[in-house]
Amino acid sequence: MSHIYDLIIIGSGPAGLAAAVYAQRAKLDTLVVEKAMVSGGQVLTTYEVDNYPGLPGIGGYDLGLKFREHADRLGARFVEDEVLKIEDGSRGAVKSVVCQGNTYEARALILATGAVHRKLGVPGEEELAGAGVSYCATCDGAFFRNKVTAVIGGGDVAVEDAIFLARMCSKVYLIHRRNELRAAKSLQENLLSLDNVEVIWDTVADSINGDGMVKSLSLTNVKDGQKRELEVQGVFIAVGISPESRAFEGLVDMDHGYIRAGEDAATSAPGIFAAGDVRTKPLRQIITAAADGANAITSVERYLVEN
Numbered sequence: 523m524s525h526i527y528d529l530i531i532i533g534s535g536p537a538g539l540a541a542a543v544y545a546q547r548a549k550l551d552t553l554v555v556e557k558a559m560v561s562g563g564q565v566l567t568t569y570e571v572d573n574y575p576g577l578p579g580i581g582g583y584d585l586g587l588k589f590r591e592h593a594d595r596l597g598a599r600f601v602e603d604e605v606l607k608i609e610d611g612s613r614g615a616v617k618s619v620v621c622q623g624n625t626y627e628a629r630a631l632i633l634a635t636g637a638v639h640r641k642l643g644v645p646g647e648e649e650l651a652g653a654g655v656s657y658c659a660t661c662d663g664a665f666f667r668n669k670v671t672a673v674i675g676g677g678d679v680a681v682e683d684a685i686f687l688a689r690m691c692s693k694v695y696l697i698h699r700r701n702e703l704r705a706a707k708s709l710q711e712n713l714l715s716l717d718n719v720e721v722i723w724d725t726v727a728d729s730i731n732g733d734g735m736v737k738s739l740s741l742t743n744v745k746d747g748q749k750r751e752l753e754v755q756g757v758f759i760a761v762g763i764s765p766e767s768r769a770f771e772g773l774v775d776m777d778h779g780y781i782r783a784g785e786d787a788a789t790s791a792p793g794i795f796a797a798g799d800v801r802t803k804p805l806r807q808i809i810t811a812a813a814d815g816a817n818a819i820t821s822v823e824r825y826l827v828e829n
């Protein structure tokens with residue numbers, strides 16, 4: 523018979539790792555199932571994190587490692603596997619986490635699978651992915667030293683990416699569909715102070731063009747309908763995130779793919795909790811993901827005592 527854990531945490535971003543820390547302190551028999559080879563989630567691809575209290579300006583990769591080291595220090599147990607589906611979400615039942623490599627069982631689950639980059643959905647995007655089209659400036663920016671690049675989007679990620687790229691690219695265009703950025707004001711100020719960044723407002727990309735490598739972007743100004751061709755060697759797409767929740771369809775209630783759960787992390791399925799970017803919430807940040815991990819453990823403890 524397989525081992526039945528008190529708790530399985532699925533995902534090892536800030537929410538999953540904070541939950542692992544709290545679970546160890548609560549002496550819950552816990553397993554963390556992570557898909558990626560390196561823990562940390564989206565934080566790993568953030569160049570610099572300047573809003574996590576106590577650690578101003580820390581590199582995203584370093585912060586991800588610190589979260590993991592903390593969980594390791596407390597003895598958290600990790601396994602690398604990809605979750606395919608969950609069986610039995612009823613109250614009091616043992617839940618089976620069916621993965622590619624193995625099936626694991628627990629009395630309670632925390633779904634902390636986070637989110638992934640959203641695609642822009644224009645011609646050329648898929649064909650030129652990895653050939654000038656990228657979703658991660660910190661991963662791929664170095665390939666564009668002294669080149670001209672464009673970032674598409676107007677949120678925190680787009681503006682952070684443009685600031686990061688401006689350090690190495692000769693010119694960076696930020697292409698945004700409105701005339702106002704969604705990103706934090708401090709990031710906007712930083713961006714607009716850079717000489718080699720130009721914001722192209724009210725503009726959408728119709729296609730990414732190239733022959734084996736990115737050569738240009740076809741743009742349309744949404745206000746006056748004017749079209750133009752912009753020569754670039756790299757296109758960084760930062761148009762938001764999609765929740766990683768496919769494996770949980772039919773198991774828990776969702777809203778546009780986000781798992782419906784409040785601050786107590788309780789989902790529609792008893793004993794199954796959701797934490798971090800994958801749950802419905804107003805603010806998706808590292809600190810709110812970590813807070814979710816802590817709240818989820820309090821709810822798990824209560825559930826395990828009562829069921």
Ligand code: NAP
Nearest residue numbers: 573675676677678679680699700704760761762763806807
């Ligand atoms: P986001 O905040 O949802 O912003 C997405 C941006 O892409 C928006 O400006 C949006 O335009 C634009 N967009 C969406 N679909 C588009 C399309 N089809 N064509 C053109 N533009 C499109 O996403 P994000 O920047 O990836 O950030 C994700 C989450 O992580 C956010 O909650 C963010 O606050 C958080 N985050 C926080 C930090 C930090 O605190 N340091 C850093 C990174 C990320 P509109 O503005 O017109 O909607």
